[in-house]
Amino acid sequence: MPNAKVLAEKQAMVAALAEKMKNASSGVIVDYKGITVEQDTKLRAELRKNGVDYAVVKNTLTRFAAKQIGFDELDEVLNGTTALAVSAEDSVMPAKLISEFAKKNPKVFKIKAGFVDGKVVDVATIERIGELPSKDVLLAMVLGTMNAPIAALARALNAIAEKNGEGAPAPEEKPAEEAAPAAEAAAEEPAAPAEAAPAEETAAPAEESAAEAPSAE
Numbered sequence: 001m002p003n004a005k006v007l008a009e010k011q012a013m014v015a016a017l018a019e020k021m022k023n024a025s026s027g028v029i030v031d032y033k034g035i036t037v038e039q040d041t042k043l044r045a046e047l048r049k050n051g052v053d054y055a056v057v058k059n060t061l062t063r064f065a066a067k068q069i070g071f072d073e074l075d076e077v078l079n080g081t082t083a084l085a086v087s088a089e090d091s092v093m094p095a096k097l098i099s100e101f102a103k104k105n106p107k108v109f110k111i112k113a114g115f116v117d118g119k120v121v122d123v124a125t126i127e128r129i130g131e132l133p134s135k136d137v138l139l140a141m142v143l144g145t146m147n148a149p150i151a152a153l154a155r156a157l158n159a160i161a162e163k164n165g166e167g168a169p170a171p172e173e174k175p176a177e178e179a180a181p182a183a184e185a186a187a188e189e190p191a192a193p194a195e196a197a198p199a200e201e202t203a204a205p206a207e208e209s210a211a212e213a214p215s216a217e
Contacts, residue, residue, distance in 0.1 A: 010061065017057065018065035020086060026116045027086035028098045028126055029077060032056075034108035043101050047085060052094050054085045073120040077112040091116055092132050099130030 021027060032040070047054045059078040066074040085094045095114060102109050114126040121129075 014061050014064045014068070017061060018068040020053070021065060021071065021084075021115070022069045022118075024086035024088055024115070026091040026094050026114065026129070027084060028094045028114040029062075029074065029112045030083050030085065030098060030102070031080050031110045031112055032083050032108070033081040035105070036108075039105060039108070043097075046101075047094075047097055050093050050097060051090060052085050052087045052097060054083065056081075056083045058082075070118075071115060071120050074113055074115075082112070092129055095126045095129040096132070097130075099127050 035043075044054055059080075059082055062082065062084070063075055063078050066072065066078070085098055087094045095116075098111060102111055111123045111126055113123065114121050116125075116129065
């Protein structure tokens with residue numbers, strides 16, 4: 001029978017594993033029997049790069065942890081060699097990367113089961129999830145769909161702004177042929193008589209009257 005110290009250590013390990021599985025967005029349990037060191041190194045590097053935690057786990061401790069969080073369905077697959085891949089944020093990435101690796105190495109790497117959003121799922125479900133686009137790709141697709149109408153609206157508004165910003169059309173100039181007769185008509189028109197002419201006519205009778213008057217003798 002293990003002493004108190006060993007028992008406390010195992011209980012702490014179970015609690016930590018249960019917490020990791022409970023807080024994970026998704027996880028995949030695999031059988032890695034026969035995998036080479038080189039293959040394992042490459043797999044771990046790819047998982048780490050994509051934010052997936054991967055570690056070999058003990059079946060007994062994992063069984064206790066699974067029961068603590070209600071994952072009792074995992075009990076039947078917790079035998080042989082077992083490793084666990086989990087992600088706290090991405091529901092797709094663990095299944096995607098593990099499924100791709102299992103397809104390339106079917107003789108030495110097999111999926112046992114998994115869990116997504118607090119529910120245990122079978123191998124077929126994990127494989128279907130693995131075929132979905134990653135979280136980043138899905139986000140890019142959604143943003144692209146949202147930006148399409150916005151971009152179209154921006155182009156339309158820009159076209160309207162450019163159209164409204166054009167200057168008013170310049171007054172249409174008359175052709176040279178039409179302007180020439182108008183200039184000629186203005187030249188032929190007689191000048192108006194001077195206003196001083198009537199004054200001369202008035203002065204003439206006055207002089208005649210002065211001439212007719214008898215001179216004083």
